[in-house]
Amino acid sequence: MEGANLRILTRTGIIVALTLILQSLRLWIPMPPQFSFAFIGVLVNACLITAVLAVDLRAGIVTACVTPFFAYIEGMLPFLPFVVPVALGNCVYVLLAWLGRKHCLLGFSVAALGKAATLFLGFYILFAAVAFPPAMRHTLLFIMSWPQVVTGLGGAAVGFFVCRSLARSHII
Numbered sequence: 047m048e049g050a051n052l053r054i055l056t057r058t059g060i061i062v063a064l065t066l067i068l069q070s071l072r073l074w075i076p077m078p079p080q081f082s083f084a085f086i087g088v089l090v091n092a093c094l095i096t097a098v099l100a101v102d103l104r105a106g107i108v109t110a111c112v113t114p115f116f117a118y119i120e121g122m123l124p125f126l127p128f129v130v131p132v133a134l135g136n137c138v139y140v141l142l143a144w145l146g147r148k149h150c151l152l153g154f155s156v157a158a159l160g161k162a163a164t165l166f167l168g169f170y171i172l173f174a175a176v177a178f179p180p181a182m183r184h185t186l187l188f189i190m191s192w193p194q195v196v197t198g199l200g201g202a203a204v205g206f207f208v209c210r211s212l213a214r215s216h217i218i
Contacts, residue, residue, distance in 0.1 A: 057218075058097065058105040065093035065109055066116050073120060083189065084197060091201020092208060094140050095154070099209040100218045103144045110136030127176065131168025135190075138164040139198060150206065158198025165190035 068089040072082045090113055098106035114132035117123045123132065139161035146153015169190045173183045212218045 054101055054105065057101045058108055061093055061097045061101065061105060062109050062112055065090055065097075065113055068093065069113055069117060069122075070120055072122070083193070084200075087194070087197030088200040088204060091139065091158075091198050092204035093201075094136060095143055095202050095205025096208050098140055098144050099147060099205065100212060103140065106140035106144060107137055110140045127172060128169075131165055131172060131190075134168055135161045135165035135194070143202065154199065154202035154206070158195045158202065161198050162191060162194035165194055 069086060071089075072086050077085065094106055094109055097109045111133045113136065114123060114129045117132070118126055118129050123129060139157050142157035142160045143154060146156050166187060169186055173187070209218065
């Protein structure tokens with residue numbers, strides 16, 4: 047394996063591992079659900095942005111697809127079919143952040159809006175196809191709407207800051 051490919055693979059592995067550790071904090075640290083959602087959401091989105099900016103688009107896509115599967119294993123996504131719209135929303139976030147990375151605030155805002163729209167639409171379609179209790183539908187559709195924009199923007203800000211700090215330290 048060439049040095050550059052090994053570096054990409056290693057960085058991707060480190061970011062995926064860090065993301066999974068941060069995502070699982072809710073299992074170790076007791077937090078109210080609303081705080082947990084916001085805090086963990088920002089951290090995971092920061093890792094997605096860091097993967098895109100510090101490594102490449104493929105690293106972001108891998109991280110975007112792995113995290114919802116582990117959220118299901120941890121019990122944070124109560125049904126396996128929920129993995130698909132979450133992975134798709136994460137991939138949209140990563141792709142739009144990659145495309146808009148040179149435009150910072152505008153690019154990351156579009157990425158956060160795209161993720162929220164994809165999540166809301168994905169869950170809306172899923173709920174139209176499969177019967178779920180109304181309270182669960184309403185709660186999840188709310189969580190997959192504007193709060194995703196907030197955590198997406200927060201994660202982009204943290205990820206951008208992390209990448210700038212790593213670049214200044216000549217780590218990336």
